[in-house]
Amino acid sequence: MATKMRLQRFGKKVKPFYHIVIADGRAPRDGRFIEKIGTYNPVQNPAEINLKFEKALDWLQKGAQPTDTVKSILSLKGVLYKHHLLKGVKKGAITEAQAEAKFQKWLTEKEAKIEANRKSLEETDRNARKEVLEAETKIKEAREAELNKRRQAEEDAKAKVAKDAADAIAAEKAEKESKEVAEKIETEEAPAEEVKETPEEKTEEVAEPVAKETEVKEETPETKEETPEKKEEVAEPVAEKTEVKEETPEAKEETPEEKKEEDTSK
Known part of the structure; x- marks a missing residue:
């Protein structure tokens, strides 16, 4: 049976997260797998890799074929270099x-x-x-x-x-x-x-x-001038009165004679 070491995708669309698995080469990418040997998170910098070193070396020695991404991960972790040294030990070179x-x-x-x-x-x-x-x-x-x-x-x-x-x-x-x-x-x-x-x-x-x-004073002399005339006019009645008065004594004087005549007539 041809086995492969490949990644099985998990996580969200923009945040992928992978499992490193051993699966049958004929199985779909996210289908059934034989064994899980680690995880890979490419979102972090540097990428976070958790790998079971001995399990990965064992499957590599058994003939499992890694994909390109898994091969880079195995090289980074030293699995491929260790596999190379063990080949030299088997050959007797070291x-x-x-x-x-x-x-x-x-x-x-x-x-x-x-x-x-x-x-x-x-x-x-x-x-x-x-x-x-x-x-x-x-x-x-x-x-x-x-x-x-x-x-x-x-x-x-x-x-x-x-x-x-x-x-x-x-x-x-x-x-x-x-x-x-x-x-x-x-x-x-x-x-x-x-x-x-x-x-x-x-x-x-x-x-x-x-x-x-x-003006009044100026007019008053005229009045005063007029007054003498009045006085003259008044004087005339007075004169008349005096005449009357003068006549009255005569009348009075006549009265005794008249009295005598009357007495004699009696």
């Missing part, structure tokens, strides 16, 4: 002790190379992360600087608006106060002008009555 010493030397060097490779990969990974972090910090600082600049601009704009509003309010207040002061000054000056104007008006008013009085 002793078993020499073969074991060569294998241990090769294994030590290989492990050192793998460790160095792992450290270099870790270093490069660390540097890459550091560079990414520095780039992110630079981007973050640039964004923060831009945000601070915008905030400062907004604050300056708000402060300017507030200052302009305060200046406008102060100017309006000052203008209002100046208007009030001007109105107060005008009101104070206005009564003084009225006071100053009122004596003139009074003098004019007084002058007018004086003029009227003078």
Whole structure:
């Protein structure tokens, strides 16, 4: 029976994970297998390989044929080199002790190379992360600087608006106060002008009555002149009265005679 050493796929679509199995060459890839001898995870860097060394060497000596990927894994782990040394021991080219010493030397060097490779990969990974972090910090600082600049601009704009509003309010207040002061000054000056104007008006008013009085006085002489006539007119009645009075004594004087005549007639 032709046996093969191959990979059996597991895992998700983007995260494959393989089992290293011994299976019949006529069986499907993910079908039945004879024995599982290890696992292989290519997602990690470096790739993670778990292999049963003695089982893999035994199946290789039995004639199992590895696939290309499994052959690379066996070469990396030293299974192929150990199989080669054991062939030399069988042929008598080297002793078993020499073969074991060569294998241990090769294994030590290989492990050192793998460790160095792992450290270099870790270093490069660390540097890459550091560079990414520095780039992110630079981007973050640039964004923060831009945000601070915008905030400062907004604050300056708000402060300017507030200052302009305060200046406008102060100017309006000052203008209002100046208007009030001007109105107060005008009101104070206005009564003084009225006071100053009122004596003139009074003098004019007084002058007018004086003029009227003078006219009246001027007219009064005429009246006075007219009064003598009235007096003369009055004097005439008085004269008449005096005449009457003068006549009355005569009448009185006549009365005794009349009395005597009356007495005599009696």
